[in-house]
Amino acid sequence: MPITDMTIRDMAQALEAKQFSAEEATRAHLERIARVDEKIHAFISVTAEQAIAAAQAADQRRAKGEVRSPLDGVPMALKDIICAKGTHTTCASKMLESYVPPYNATCWQRLEDAGAVLLGKVNMDEFAMGSSTESSAFGPTRNPFDLDCVPGGSSGGSAAAVAADLAVYSLGTDTGGSVRQPAHFCGVVGIKPTYGRISRFGVVPYASSLDQVGILAKTCYDAATVLEIVAGKDKMDSTSAPYPVKAYNQFCDSDISGMRIGVPKEFISDAIDVEIRQQLEEAVTQLRALGAQVEDVSLPHTAYALPAYYVLATAEASSNLARYDGVRYGLRVPAGNMRDMFVATRNAGFGTEVKRRIMLGTYALSSGYYDAYYNKTLQVRTLIKQDYDTIFAQGFDCLLTPTAPTTAFKLGAHTSDPLTMYMQDICTVPINMAGLPALVVPYALSSQGLPIGLQLIGSGFAEEKLLAVGSRLESVRLLPDLDE
Amino acid sequence: MTKYLTTIGLEFHAELKTKTKIFCSCPTESGGAPNTHVCPVCLGLPGVLPVLNKAVVELAAKAGMALNCEVARFSKFDRKNYFYPDLPKNYQVTQYPLPICRNGYIEIKDAQGQAKKVRINRIHMEEDAGKLVHSGSSLSDSSYSLPDYNRAAVPLIEIVSEPDMCSAEEARAFGEMLRLILLYCDVSDVKMEQGSLRCDVNISLRPEGTDELGVKVEIKNLNSFRAVYNAIKYEEERQADMLDCGEPIVQETRLWDEQSGETRSMRSKEDAHDYRYFPEPDLVPVVLDDEWMEHIAASLPELPAARLCRLTEQLGVGEKEAQQIVQNPPLAHFFDALYDEVKDAKMVSNWLLGDVSRLLNDSGMEFSALPLDAVDTGHLLSLLKQGAINQASAKQVLEEMFTTGNKADDIIAARGFAQISDSSALEGIVAQILADNPQPVADYLAGKKAAFGFLMGQAMKQTKGQANPAVVKELLTKALEA
Numbered sequence: 001m002p003i004t005d006m007t008i009r010d011m012a013q014a015l016e017a018k019q020f021s022a023e024e025a026t027r028a029h030l031e032r033i034a035r036v037d038e039k040i041h042a043f044i045s046v047t048a049e050q051a052i053a054a055a056q057a058a059d060q061r062r063a064k065g066e067v068r069s070p071l072d073g074v075p076m077a078l079k080d081i082i083c084a085k086g087t088h089t090t091c092a093s094k095m096l097e098s099y100v101p102p103y104n105a106t107c108w109q110r111l112e113d114a115g116a117v118l119l120g121k122v123n124m125d126e127f128a129m130g131s132s133t134e135s136s137a138f139g140p141t142r143n144p145f146d147l148d149c150v151p152g153g154s155s156g157g158s159a160a161a162v163a164a165d166l167a168v169y170s171l172g173t174d175t176g177g178s179v180r181q182p183a184h185f186c187g188v189v190g191i192k193p194t195y196g197r198i199s200r201f202g203v204v205p206y207a208s209s210l211d212q213v214g215i216l217a218k219t220c221y222d223a224a225t226v227l228e229i230v231a232g233k234d235k236m237d238s239t240s241a242p243y244p245v246k247a248y249n250q251f252c253d254s255d256i257s258g259m260r261i262g263v264p265k266e267f268i269s270d271a272i273d274v275e276i277r278q279q280l281e282e283a284v285t286q287l288r289a290l291g292a293q294v295e296d297v298s299l300p301h302t303a304y305a306l307p308a309y310y311v312l313a314t315a316e317a318s319s320n321l322a323r324y325d326g327v328r329y330g331l332r333v334p335a336g337n338m339r340d341m342f343v344a345t346r347n348a349g350f351g352t353e354v355k356r357r358i359m360l361g362t363y364a365l366s367s368g369y370y371d372a373y374y375n376k377t378l379q380v381r382t383l384i385k386q387d388y389d390t391i392f393a394q395g396f397d398c399l400l401t402p403t404a405p406t407t408a409f410k411l412g413a414h415t416s417d418p419l420t421m422y423m424q425d426i427c428t429v430p431i432n433m434a435g436l437p438a439l440v441v442p443y444a445l446s447s448q449g450l451p452i453g454l455q456l457i458g459s460g461f462a463e464e465k466l467l468a469v470g471s472r473l474e475s476v477r478l479l480p481d482l483d484e
Numbered sequence: 485m486t487k488y489l490t491t492i493g494l495e496f497h498a499e500l501k502t503k504t505k506i507f508c509s510c511p512t513e514s515g516g517a518p519n520t521h522v523c524p525v526c527l528g529l530p531g532v533l534p535v536l537n538k539a540v541v542e543l544a545a546k547a548g549m550a551l552n553c554e555v556a557r558f559s560k561f562d563r564k565n566y567f568y569p570d571l572p573k574n575y576q577v578t579q580y581p582l583p584i585c586r587n588g589y590i591e592i593k594d595a596q597g598q599a600k601k602v603r604i605n606r607i608h609m610e611e612d613a614g615k616l617v618h619s620g621s622s623l624s625d626s627s628y629s630l631p632d633y634n635r636a637a638v639p640l641i642e643i644v645s646e647p648d649m650c651s652a653e654e655a656r657a658f659g660e661m662l663r664l665i666l667l668y669c670d671v672s673d674v675k676m677e678q679g680s681l682r683c684d685v686n687i688s689l690r691p692e693g694t695d696e697l698g699v700k701v702e703i704k705n706l707n708s709f710r711a712v713y714n715a716i717k718y719e720e721e722r723q724a725d726m727l728d729c730g731e732p733i734v735q736e737t738r739l740w741d742e743q744s745g746e747t748r749s750m751r752s753k754e755d756a757h758d759y760r761y762f763p764e765p766d767l768v769p770v771v772l773d774d775e776w777m778e779h780i781a782a783s784l785p786e787l788p789a790a791r792l793c794r795l796t797e798q799l800g801v802g803e804k805e806a807q808q809i810v811q812n813p814p815l816a817h818f819f820d821a822l823y824d825e826v827k828d829a830k831m832v833s834n835w836l837l838g839d840v841s842r843l844l845n846d847s848g849m850e851f852s853a854l855p856l857d858a859v860d861t862g863h864l865l866s867l868l869k870q871g872a873i874n875q876a877s878a879k880q881v882l883e884e885m886f887t888t889g890n891k892a893d894d895i896i897a898a899r900g901f902a903q904i905s906d907s908s909a910l911e912g913i914v915a916q917i918l919a920d921n922p923q924p925v926a927d928y929l930a931g932k933k934a935a936f937g938f939l940m941g942q943a944m945k946q947t948k949g950q951a952n953p954a955v956v957k958e959l960l961t962k963a964l965e966a
Binding site for chain 1: 524527528529530531532533534535536563565567569572573574575623624629631758760761762765766767768
């Protein structure tokens with residue numbers, strides 16, 4: 001098996017068996033990036049020198065019997081919204097094109113401490129605002145299964161890099177589906193854990209009350225392995241949860257007979273592609289065959305999630321992105337006075353979608369509109385949470401839904417129509433609003449040869465149940481034909 | 485001429501006395517080189533998150549308790565959004581609908597000398613902004629401005645009064661009492677000239693006999709209570725003149741100009757920001773449980789009003805002296821320590837307000853820098869009280885203790901100030917003097933009372949001034965009348 005085909009699990013065993021070194025594994029990935037990423041454009045920056053140095057350090061540890069974790073020496077990528085000390089962290093924005101953070105995000109710190117080898121920073125929608133990676137200031141990423149299609153977004157680079165075997169796994173962020181929809185589009189596993197499960201410290205915020213770091217990997221087992229390392233309380237993030245972290249990969253491939261799985265009817269409508277609905281039915285049949293009990297359920301407030309999300313997320317974004325003013329770091333466009341400098345800098349530094357969301361959010365928080373928009377949204381959010389609380393209180397272990405209404409769409413298909421683009425998030429946004437964990441597993445290829453991933457939703461901090469069910473459901477790894 | 489009634493409300497910002505900033509572990513101390521007390525968190529770099537310093541909650545709740553507030557068991561933080569380069573994130577983390585304290589009051593004296601409660605609407609916690617150093621005199625007329633974020637995210641409490649004051653005198657009295665309470669609680673340095681306590685005034689006038697409040701004007705840039713007082717006096721006159729001429733008062737913010745003694749317009753209501761407050765999603769709510777609340781309550785010191793009452797009613801210190809002592813917390817603490825040693829409140833207050841204050845004045849020192857040890861000073865006063873040293877010597881000893889830092893006993897021994905109060909030691913001397921001076925004795929017995937003074941003088945001379953005059957007087961009287 002070529003090194004770049006390997007999962008974390010394969011590679012950890014191979015490294016242990018000294019079939020190759022971490023340096024060789026890293027060079028193999030760097031070589032593949034050099035060869036293939038021209039087509040994909042998953043990476044914004046490749047940190048080759050640091051990666052090789054980190055791999056050599058991993059090899060030295062292994063030689064001394066000081067292996068730190070199953071991730072030690074395994075090459076990976078970070079969404080370019082996660083701060084890694086000394087490497088550019090651009091958020092795919094002109095605003096931060098020159099920005100180099102002086103500190104590590106906690107999730108990356110934990111990976112680095114576990115021996116992870118950072119290959120580079122991957123592409124995304126600007127400031128994580130988008131569902132196609134087309135709003136990146138540095139050009140779009142392409143879907144490895146069809147180069148004319150988008151990889152999804154906003155963590156499109158993270159998903160495409162894993163799908164195209166440019167990295168063994170990657171971290172993304174998910175505010176309204178930004179890990180799960182790209183996982184679905186690119187045929188990889190994507191997990192968005194419970195809000196608070198992974199520290200947000202060092203992750204540039206889009207909408208703080210919804211943002212969560214997620215993992216993109218080739219298998220559920222791999223995602224579970226990474227989750228165990230990055231999850232857990234962080235004293236730098238007050239909103240991180242104190243609950244103990246589990247050995248999540250131990251739950252993979254376990255017996256799921258007797259588990260109760262709900263299929264919420266609000267997620268299945270004509271708005272969802274027929275093929276996706278068919279695959280969902282297939283999965284239900286398969287789960288029943290595995291001994292699970294599958295029932296129809298209802299989450300009545302689902303329809304309100306999307307509009308409420310676009311008020312809440314944009315409101316928080318309008319405040320989170322206020323700091324980019326040209327005073328302290330990043331882009332500065334000089335002007336005659338302070339106010340003009342702010343305006344010129346923000347006008348030149350932000351792309352259209354970012355500006356649109358800042359304006360929407362500013363409007364929603366303005367005096368006279370606050371109660372009608374922001375406050376109403378908080379009430380909707382409570383109702384959505386209650387929907388899920390009710391279902392899980394009835395004893396359901398998880399819910400099964402589509403991930404998005406369609407498979408990967410063509411580049412440029414929705415760029416002039418933001419509302420259609422926003423509809424991409426219809427199946428994923430409610431889960432962020434409720435703060436719950438969700439897992440997307442690759443399930444099948446469509447008639448067009450594009451991946452279809454299914455979404456499993458769990459109760460708070462029950463990621464292991466999702467991984468148990470997901471690992472039984474996930475297809476044999478879907479491989480793109482990159483026609484090399 | 486119409487008479488007008490003044491309505492005043494005050495807003496204070498007090499810097500809390502914590503070691504570290506409100507959301508990170510950078511030091512709060514002032515005076516470092518620009519941008520040296522900073523980290524990614526207080527610089528608001530992309531991706532950082534705030535973590536609340538518990539000491540901030542404790543000091544804010546303590547201040548609230550001292551100001552008779554209800555302390556909320558559940559409060560939360562909000563973001564106040566506005567663009568200004570001294571604000572690293574272009575929003576300030578503060579508390580809006582759910583502040584930590586509500587509904588307090590301070591008691592002051594009104595013009596008639598009657599007790600008056602001035603209500604406090606709320607106290608909330610927030611972060612301070614940085615400081616801009618302009619190349620010109622302000623941001624707008626500078627070719628460049630340099631931000632210094634050392635002060636960014638230093639913890640503040642904002643204390644907002646109700647509009648319960650009706651004169652510059654009342655406003656000043658409220659401010660001074662507030663300052664004193666915060667000082668006793670040790671929650672803030674409360675130095676107005678250094679900005680650790682800042683005060684804004686809201687003031688409106690209305691014609692006598694009407695109920696509806698007039699249009700209010702806010703006054704900023706007040707660096708002392710004298711400035712607060714003068715600005716209110718000025719503004720009362722300015723607004724009264726305008727109203728007399730039928731000119732409308734505009735709702736605006738005005739700046740006090742210390743030099744010219746005037747207020748001038750800074751911005752009108754139309755320029756007011758829409759702060760777009762919303763809940764700070766990066767922080768969890770502040771929950772004060774019983775245990776924490778009790779812990780904070782237990783840290784409350786005796787407050788000025790209670791202390792004044794104790795000094796006057798229990799210890800018998802005069803009203804005026806007690807006021808003087810309580811106004812000055814280091815003096816008040818020294819008073820208590822001395823009183824513990826001497827158990828004579830009158831004597832202690834006389835010495836502190838007399839000799840000790842004079843020594844400090846002469847050397848230009850504050851009470852907080854007093855170089856005297858309470859136990860040793862108490863020992864000196866006890867010696868005086870027992871008659872082991874006389875008043876004149878005690879004053880000299882105190883002065884020497886103050887200047888040299890030497891122990892009272894050492895000074896007394898070195899200078900031979902010990903007083904002879906032992907009557908058995910003095911009886912022989914008295915007898916000798918009576919024997920040596922038959923004429924004055926006869927004069928005294930013949931009714932010339934002045935002769936007594938001569939005999940006293942002889943006794944003091946014999947003992948080189950160390951005899952306790954009271955004992956000598958008693959022995960002489962006894963001997964002469966025997």
